[in-house]
Amino acid sequence: MTALRAWLLPALLALAACGPAPAPTPVPVGTQVAARLTQTAAAPSVTPPLATAARSATATREPSATATATATMELTPTATPTATETGSPEPPARATVGLDTLPYPPVTFGGAPHFYFGSNPGEGFIASSYRYGSVGPGQRFATHHGVDFSAPEGSTAVAVAPGTIYYAGSDLERQFGPQTDFYGNVVVIQLAQTWNGHSVYALYGHLSSVLVTDGQPVAAGEAVGLVGASGVALGPHLHLETRIDVPDSYWDTRNPELWLTPIGGYGTLALRVTNSAGFYLPGARVDFTCSDGAARFMETYWYNGVNPDDEYGENAAMMNLPPGYCDFTVHANGATYDFPNGLVQAGAVSFVNLSVP
């Protein structure tokens, strides 16, 4: 298996993705608002190539007057497909996913954030080129059921939340991945806290050793293992998953970036990219720039066994974004679509829906 080869490059990208701290002010979490920001499509214009597109946030945009908790926005594109787009941002035919076979996005979305995990299970940053639901650089890897932290060999993996050790040991004989001997040395924590009646688990993969035993209670921040490259990993990193209700099931994961607490002053984005019929658009690259001016990108879930969040119904998500407005460019159908002014709020999950014509 080559599923987890993507840890090296992402380490660099992830560093860039964190960017300089803008010293923002946290916004208290309150009730959901439906600040639906519908913008009419502007006249067709040519979208400049991404490499030369000088996209930066302006200081003149007014924040939404309804800035609390989960910001819900529906953005419409400001540009129609360009005929001059070169290259192929579209993934190859690997994902022969019939759009109508995907789950239809829920009509309702939002709700209170469930930041049950601490901001980091150890050292390092989340690998930006192989996020949850993506297939890695060049679409070479299996759909990722977790996120990878670029943690060094032998560094300490810590409990992201208080709970009880459900399993600690090798997966040679007990299967947690698509096969045995996939995650190598595994630790699974059952969180003390449940979510809407569901059990929540944090799975750590590829450890060089485990430091806990089955049934052991752990406190948040307590060491549970050492980072390694066991199982199918080709280099040391920390693989983290969120599993709901069925801790042994590779198919019952959610995006950990919606469970990890963003670092102080930053926020989390839940993105939904759909087509004109309202179906999820799988494998679409989304480039975006937020208030710190850093270039970031996501890839929408390929749906080979990964799941949207039960509340957000997203098909991409990213944590630790600076608050303020972000401008998005979606690559789909051989074209690019610009969606300006999606608002990210500190300490919250901001939901943005990008509907591609």
Ligand SMILES: [Zn+2]
């Ligand atoms: Zn991984």
